[in-house]
Amino acid sequence: MKLVVFGAGGGTGRETVAQGLAAGHHVTAVVRRPDALQARPGLQIAVVPDLTRADLVEEAVDGRDVVISALGPNARGPVSVCTDGVRSILDSMTRTGVRRLIVVSAHGAAESNDGSLYSRLLRAMLGHKMRDKDEMESLIRASAVDWTIVRPPALRNTPHTGVYRVGTDLKIGLTSAISRADLADFLLREAASPAHLHQAPRIAA
Template identity: 80%
Template sequence: MKIVVFGATGGTGRETVAQALAAGHDVTAVVRRPDALQPHPGLRIALVPDLNDAELVDDALVGCDAVISALGTNAKGPVSVCTDGVRSILGAMTRTGVRRLVVVSAHGAAESHDGSLYSRMLWAMLGDKMRDKDEMEKLIRASTADWTIVRPPALKNKPHTGTYRAGTDLRIGLTSAISRADLADFLLREATAATPAHLHQTPRIRN
């Protein structure tokens, strides 16, 4: 399968690229710097310094079967990385005829901002980033893509186990977490499934 990964140099993105290549998929990693990833058989590196460059984003998507977005930022203050990136991705998907989109959001976004202690603490600490996730999700829900929005809790740099739980009603608490490697496993399962388990859904996931 031909998969395009945005946010390919972040923790989750790198895991997604590595696991996709190990599974034998053809992977296009969208990066801002030409030296961001090492060459690998089956890996195409698409240099896109600015995701607002529609021509470059279109070129990255031509001929692909699915798009995975693990976009994010460590920047402080108001941010729009996820919103702006997904807006560009959705436009390119429309122009190139790509249908399948799997996106990493966060538990606590949109209707999962439910007043729980977890949600209140998350918004108190990362409110600017969560507002970006909210706006991103609105764009995705309004699109015609075959989307899945994945809402993990805290992300950990732990080994891939393949053992985790996922579901739209999964309980998330203060100690809930998922390894980036297991999150990547789930993203790939959803993106490559002939019949996705969570089409037009917002599953939560945790170890």
């Protein structure tokens, strides 16, 4: 497959790029800085310093089979990285005819903000980031692409196991977590064999 990974310089993005290359896919990694990733066989690096640059986003998306977004903000305070990035991605997909989109969000976003202790604590600590994900999800759901929104709980830098649970009604609690490596594993499985079209599955170890 020809994949494009947005947010490829982050933890989940790096894992997705590495596993995608290991599986033999052609991967385009979208990063903000040219030194964010090292060149390697099968990898095309697309430097997009500003995700509102429609021309650069469209160039990265054009001709790909699947778009994966692992975008996430690092800054504190009001943020719109996920919203702005996905808006540009969706516009580019419309213009280029690319259909498949897989996006990393978070449990506790949109309707999964269920009033549980987990959701209340998450939004108390990361309210700005979660509101960015809320808006991002609204854009995706209103689009005409073949989307999947993936909602992990806490992310860990632990080894890849390939063993995890996935489901739209999966119970998520305060101790729930998933490794970035296993999250990447699921993103690539979903890219290869879509099982959650127009769904927002949760994932946890």
